[in-house]
Amino acid sequence: MFGRIDKSKGLLFVTHDLDHSIRLTMQNMQQEVEGLDENRLLNTPPEDLKRYLVEKFGITPITLLRDQWHADHQDVPVDVRHDPMRWIDDRTRPAMVAGERVEVRIPFEGEPELLYTKANTFNMNPPRALIEKNEIVLRYDTPADQPRDVRALVDQTLKEIEQHLGWQRPMIDAHNQNLPAAAEQAIGQRRERLLAQSQRAEALGIPIRRRADAPKTYALPTVKRKVVPTLPPATTAQFKPEPALAMELYEHILKVVQDMALVVERSPDAFKAMNEEALRQHFLVQLNGQFEGRATAETFNMAGKTDILLREGDRNVFIAECKFWKGPKAFGEAIDQLLGYATWRDGKTAILVFNRGTETSTVLTGIDTIAKAHSNFKRTNDWPHESGFRYTFHANGDKNRELILTVLVFHVPR
Incomplete structure (x- = not known):
């Protein structure tokens, strides 16, 4: 980041310009991003690539570890030729007398090069010190016949260093805050450009649309709620685009599901005797009343015992499992079942948990614990919801093939 630095001069905060280094x-x-192999970039999940770039190009500010500092001293000859209070015949040559060297070492965390980098705010009297690995070294040589207490000098130098580090920190914080968005933009722009150039863009979306005459069934008010990193593993094999359900359609599907669940909760007598299959059928009716697609005559359909599927060709693009809560172990099995069906990159999935009689907090804790412990779990997504979670998982056998799993918990009357 900062290039080569001459550390022998002792002057700190003058060699480089921090603003230029950040740019x-x-x-x-x-x-x-531009230099990555085309297929590697397209085959790597954007979030994984962004995390790598943020780790690699983030800047770690200097933090002095004052509680770990230590001092040492030794006898050394001291050159006093520049002392005006001494009688010295020839001041062009060293005049050595017995003396003492005190050396204070202050460990620090962060990037050592920052100690040679000038912030936008600075002064014309920078501190001096030696930098050895991750230690600041303050060295004081004193003649034996003129001993002095160097503690005041140490404190003053450290105060000046801390001042310069304080001037750096807002610039570094701003860079680190802007970096994720900049990385995401760089990745997104190159992906879009590559896909457009190869005329693949149209293959990334499913031709599914919301019906213009779709009834607003059960519509209710919405409630707002530095180790050098390595590139994430990915293949450079030819990228094969796969249809993906648009995020806005995914959110709308979940909205229809949640609206239907509220009807169940508010009309307990009509639903209290229903089993999983009967409840699932009500959800299917509402979904097929809102969407139409080319994959099948009926866009949403059942397959197996508990699935709600949206298919494109021979693969499942949206899958929802409907499960009564039977404990953490059964929920883990539901995740396994879901992963067995999810075969496309960027798949959108959901597990609808019907809860009869168990404390909601107990159910939510069990869900979150099991999901995060699963071997295919990658991360928790930012999706505030009072009775659910959203996660990113990877497909079985392929960490670059990601799918989104939203888990929603609904109370079902007994």
Whole structure:
């Protein structure tokens, strides 16, 4: 990031310009995205690639570890030729007398090069110190006949260093805050460009549309709710685009499901005797009343015992499992079952948990614990919801083939 640095001079915070270094770091990040193999970029989940770029091009500010500092001293000859209070015949040559060297070492965390980098705010009297690995070294040589207490000098130098580090921190924080969005934009722009160039873009969306005359069935008010990293593993084999359900359609499907669940909760007598299959049929009716698609005559259909499926060709694009809560173990089996059906990249899935009689908090805790412990779990998504979670999982045998799993818990009358 900062290039080569001459550390022998002792002057800190003068060698490089932090603003220029930050701009160069952003450019290097963008160049890395542009330099990635085309198929590797397309085969790598964007979120994984973004995380790698943020880790690699983020800047770790300096933090002094004052509680770990230590000092040492030793006898050394000291050159006093520049001391005006001494009588010295020839000041052009070293005049050595017995003396003492005190060396104070202050460990630090962060990128050592920052100690040689000037912030936008600075002064014309920078501190001096030596940098050895991840330690600041303050060295004081004193003649034996003129001993002095160096503690005040140490405190003053560290105060000046902390001042310069304080000037750096807002610039570094701003860079680190902007980096994820910049990385996401760089990745997205190159992906779009590559797909457009090869005329693949149209293959990434399913021709599914919401009916213009779709009834607003059960519509209810919505309630707002530095180790150097390595590239994530990915193949450079030819990228094969796969249809993906648009996120806005996925959210609308879930909205229809939640609206139907509220009807169940508010009309307990009509639904209390229903089993999984009967409840699932009500959800299917509402979904097919809202959407139409080319995959089948009936866009949403059942397959197996508990699935709600949206298919494109011979693969499942949206899958929802309907399960009564029977404990954490059964929920883990539902995840396994879902992963067995999810075969496309960027698949959208859901598990609808019908809860009869168990404390909701107990159910939510069990769901979150089992999901995060699953071997295919990748991350929790930012999706605030009072009775559900959203996760990213990877497909069986392929960590680059991601799917979104939304889990919703509904109370079903007994």
